[in-house]
Amino acid sequence: xxxxxxxxxxxxxxxxxxARNSVRRRMLDMGLVAGTRFxxxxxxxxxDPVEIFFKGMYLSLRxxxxxxxxxEKVGHVGDGAPLGRQEKxxxxxxxxx
Amino acid sequence: MTSRKDIxxxxxxxxxxxxSSLFNALTGSHQKVGNFSGxxxxxxxxxxxxxxxxxxxxxxxxxxxxxxxxxxxxxTRQYLAQDTPDMVINVxxxxxxxxxxxxxxxxxxxxxxxxxxxxxYDEVExxxxxxQVKQLQTLLGCHIVPTSATKKTGIDALLxxxxxxxxxxxxxxxxxxxxxxxxxEAVEAIAAELAxxxxxxxxxxxxxxxxxxxxxxxxxxxxxxxxxxxxIELMLQEAIRITEKMYDADPEILITEDRQAxxxxxxxxxxxxxxxxxxxxxxxxxxxxxxxxxxxxxxFFVVWLIFHMTFTLGTPLMDALDGFFSWFxxxxxxxLPNDIVRSIVVDGIIAGVGGVLIFLPNIILLFLGLSFLEAxxxxxxxxxxxxxxxxxxxxxxxxxxxxxxxxxCSIPAIMxxxxxxxxxxxxxxxxxxxxxxxxxxxxxxxLLAGAFFAPAVAANVMFGIxxxxxxxxxxxxxxxxxxxxxxxxxPFVMELPPYRWPSLSSVFLQARTKAxxxxxKAGTVILAAVMIIWVVSNYPRNPELEASLDxxxxxxxxxxxxxxxxxxxxxxxxxxxxxxxxxYSIAGRMGKFIEPVIEPIGFDWRIGVALVTGLAAKExxxxxxxxIYSLGEVDEESVELKSILKRDPSFDxxxxxxxxxxxxxxxxxxxxxxxxxxxLGRWKPVVFYSVYAVTVAWIASFITWNAARVMM
Numbered sequence: 001x002x003x004x005x006x007x008x009x010x011x012x013x014x015x016x017x018x019a020r021n022s023v024r025r026r027m028l029d030m031g032l033v034a035g036t037r038f039x040x041x042x043x044x045x046x047x048d049p050v051e052i053f054f055k056g057m058y059l060s061l062r063x064x065x066x067x068x069x070x071x072e073k074v075g076h077v078g079d080g081a082p083l084g085r086q087e088k089x090x091x092x093x094x095x096x097x
Numbered sequence: 098m099t100s101r102k103d104i105x106x107x108x109x110x111x112x113x114x115x116x117s118s119l120f121n122a123l124t125g126s127h128q129k130v131g132n133f134s135g136x137x138x139x140x141x142x143x144x145x146x147x148x149x150x151x152x153x154x155x156x157x158x159x160x161x162x163x164x165x166x167x168x169x170x171x172x173t174r175q176y177l178a179q180d181t182p183d184m185v186i187n188v189x190x191x192x193x194x195x196x197x198x199x200x201x202x203x204x205x206x207x208x209x210x211x212x213x214x215x216x217x218y219d220e221v222e223x224x225x226x227x228x229q230v231k232q233l234q235t236l237l238g239c240h241i242v243p244t245s246a247t248k249k250t251g252i253d254a255l256l257x258x259x260x261x262x263x264x265x266x267x268x269x270x271x272x273x274x275x276x277x278x279x280x281x282e283a284v285e286a287i288a289a290e291l292a293x294x295x296x297x298x299x300x301x302x303x304x305x306x307x308x309x310x311x312x313x314x315x316x317x318x319x320x321x322x323x324x325x326x327x328x329i330e331l332m333l334q335e336a337i338r339i340t341e342k343m344y345d346a347d348p349e350i351l352i353t354e355d356r357q358a359x360x361x362x363x364x365x366x367x368x369x370x371x372x373x374x375x376x377x378x379x380x381x382x383x384x385x386x387x388x389x390x391x392x393x394x395x396x397f398f399v400v401w402l403i404f405h406m407t408f409t410l411g412t413p414l415m416d417a418l419d420g421f422f423s424w425f426x427x428x429x430x431x432x433l434p435n436d437i438v439r440s441i442v443v444d445g446i447i448a449g450v451g452g453v454l455i456f457l458p459n460i461i462l463l464f465l466g467l468s469f470l471e472a473x474x475x476x477x478x479x480x481x482x483x484x485x486x487x488x489x490x491x492x493x494x495x496x497x498x499x500x501x502x503x504x505x506c507s508i509p510a511i512m513x514x515x516x517x518x519x520x521x522x523x524x525x526x527x528x529x530x531x532x533x534x535x536x537x538x539x540x541x542x543x544l545l546a547g548a549f550f551a552p553a554v555a556a557n558v559m560f561g562i563x564x565x566x567x568x569x570x571x572x573x574x575x576x577x578x579x580x581x582x583x584x585x586x587x588p589f590v591m592e593l594p595p596y597r598w599p600s601l602s603s604v605f606l607q608a609r610t611k612a613x614x615x616x617x618k619a620g621t622v623i624l625a626a627v628m629i630i631w632v633v634s635n636y637p638r639n640p641e642l643e644a645s646l647d648x649x650x651x652x653x654x655x656x657x658x659x660x661x662x663x664x665x666x667x668x669x670x671x672x673x674x675x676x677x678x679x680x681y682s683i684a685g686r687m688g689k690f691i692e693p694v695i696e697p698i699g700f701d702w703r704i705g706v707a708l709v710t711g712l713a714a715k716e717x718x719x720x721x722x723x724x725i726y727s728l729g730e731v732d733e734e735s736v737e738l739k740s741i742l743k744r745d746p747s748f749d750x751x752x753x754x755x756x757x758x759x760x761x762x763x764x765x766x767x768x769x770x771x772x773x774x775x776x777l778g779r780w781k782p783v784v785f786y787s788v789y790a791v792t793v794a795w796i797a798s799f800i801t802w803n804a805a806r807v808m809m
Contacts, residue, residue: 023588023590028350029166029353030590030592031357034354035357035358042387044482045390045482046486048484055196057193061589
C-alpha cells in the first residue's frame, strides 16, 4: 500500500521509494529508505500535507509525495510494536487523544 | 596565511544540529559575514586563538546530505573540495544521532580530515542515552568530542583536539564505509580509472566514483570531459544493469540504503536508548499548534503578531528617522550659500540617504521576528499549515510569510524569501511580492478614495484594491509556474525541527546581518537611483520662473499687508512656480511624452509626472500631485489637494479608481527594484518583471477606467 493511504496513528515500514529525480533524492537524504519504520502523526489543518515521525525526526510531506512511497502497515499505536521512543498516546485528527 | 600556526576548520552539520550556536561559542565576537561566491548563501567566518594557534572557522550551511540537491549542499561540497580546509568538524545532534550520521558517512566518503562534535551532550545525558564514544570513534574513523554549545561545555576540548589532530599528536585510522559487493566492485573499478586523471587530484577518486553511481549531475559534468569517461560510462551502465537485475533498484538507492545500514549497525553497537517512553515537549506543543481546529487561527495570530511588530513598532521609528533627516536638512540648508549645491546636498543627498535609511527599522524588526520563528522551529510549521493553499498556486508553504510581509514593505519581504530553497519558488515569490500593496501606497489610496468616495465606500474601495493585488499576484504565480518556471519546485519533504528556545545572540546576529547587507549592497543602487530621480524632477531649471517668483513675492509684499495673509499668498505663489518648474523639468517632459500612452487609462501628463517621480517612493506620488495640481490654481483659499482634485474637471471617480489600480500594480519604488536585483543576482528577471508589471497595470487600469465610466 502507499504512504498516502495510511491513517493518522498508523505505523508502517517503507518497502520502496518510487519517486523520481530531486523528490527521490530528497526522500533518501531525509532517511526515507526501504526498512525505515515510521508513524503517521497528523494531517495539516487544511488536509495536506501530512506529518510522520521516525528516528527522532518530525517530517512533513505532501500527499502527492506520500503517494510515491510504498509501505507495509506494521501496526497501530498502542499495539506495542517497538518503534521509536517518543510515542505513547494515540493521536487523532483533533490531537486531543 | 601569515604563520604556520593558522588552522582552517569548516563546520558542517544538519540544520538544527546546533551548529551555529557552536560556531558562536567557538568564535565569540570574532565574526564576519559574507557570501559564498555566486550564491546568496551567507558565509559566516570567525576565529579563536588557542595555545598560540589561530583557528579560523567557516560555518558551512546546514545540510542533511552532500548530494547535488540544493545550493547549500553544492556550496558545502565545493568548499570542501576546492578550498580544502585543514579539518572539518561535523556537528551532530547527540540526542538524534542516527539521522545526523548520514552526513557523517558522506563526509567520510569525501576523505576529509574529520572531527565529530557530539553536540547537545547535556541533553544526551539528561535523557539517559548511553553513547559508547570510543567504539563509535573506531567505527567512524575519527575523533569525537562531546560538546554543548548552549551550556558552553566541551569547547576547549574541541579546540584542543583541533590543534592536536592538526599537529598529528593524536591519530586515528580512517575507516571506510563498504557497500554491498556489486556496488563496492563498481566503486573500486571506477575509482581506479579516475585516479589516473591528474586534473581530478583535488577530489577523492572513491568519492567521485560513488557520486557517479549516485547519478550526481555535478560530478557527471565534472568528469565527462575527460577521455577516461568513455570507459567509465560503460562501467556505470554495467553496474546499473547488475543492480536492476539483482535488487530491482538502481545504485543510487542501494548506496543510500547501505549507508543507512552502516548507521543502523553503528547505532546498535554504540548507543543504548532508555526504555522510558516520554512525550516530548515538541509533541505537546504541536498537539496544540498544529491542531486541526486551532492550527490555522494560531498561524494567523503569529503572522499578525510579526506584522504588527514590524510595522506598528517600526513606523514611529521610521517617522523619527524621517523627522531627523528633515531636521538635519533644515539645519544644513542655511550653511550652504550656493543654490545648486544646496539643492544637491539637501534635496538630493540627504533626502536620498534618508530615503534608504528609513527602511532600516522595518528590516531589523522583521528579521528579529523571522529569525526567532526560524530558530524556534515554528517557521517550518507555518509552512506546513498553509502549504495546501500556496501549492494550489504553484508556490511553497514557505512563500506565505514573505508574501504577507509585502503588505508592509516589499524590501524586507523580498529579503525574507531566502528561506526558500528552490530558485524557481524563490523567483516566483519575489516577483509577486510587489503586488501585495505596501504601506507606502496607502497615502495614495487614502487621498483618492477619500476625495471621491463617501467614507464607508472608501474603505470598501481600498479593501478591493488590496484584494485585487492579492488575486493578480497569485494568478501571476500560477502563470509563472505553469509557463516559464515550469521546473521542479522544492519538494515538501521537510523536517519540522524540534522546538527550541532560540539563542538571542544568534537572532540578533541574523537581524544585524540583514540590515548590514541592505545598507551595503542595496544602499548604493538605491541611492544612485533616488539621485537620478531627483535630477530628473529638478532639471533643467527655468531661470524665467525664478525671476517671476521674485516679482510675484515683491508684488505681494506691496499689496498685502496682513502678515498671515502675506505668508499664505507667498506660499501659494511658490507652489505655482514649483509646479511650473516641475512641468519644465525632465520629469514634466516625460509626463507629457507618455501622455498618449496613459490617455486611454484616463490619465493626463500631470499624473504621468507623478508616476515618474513615484518611482523614488510611492508616497512621492501624492506630494508630486500636490505640487503639480496647484498649477494654474487661482483660488488661493483652498490649496488642499483633495479639494483641488475634486474641482478638477479632468479628474473624476473613474480616474481615481484607475490611478489607484495603476499605483497598486506598476513598478515599485527603486529601493525595491534595487533589492530585487540584489537578491536575484541578475537584471533579466527584474527587467522582465518591470515590463510585466507595467503591462498588467495598464490593462487593469484600462478595464477599470472604462468600466467605471460606463457604470458611474
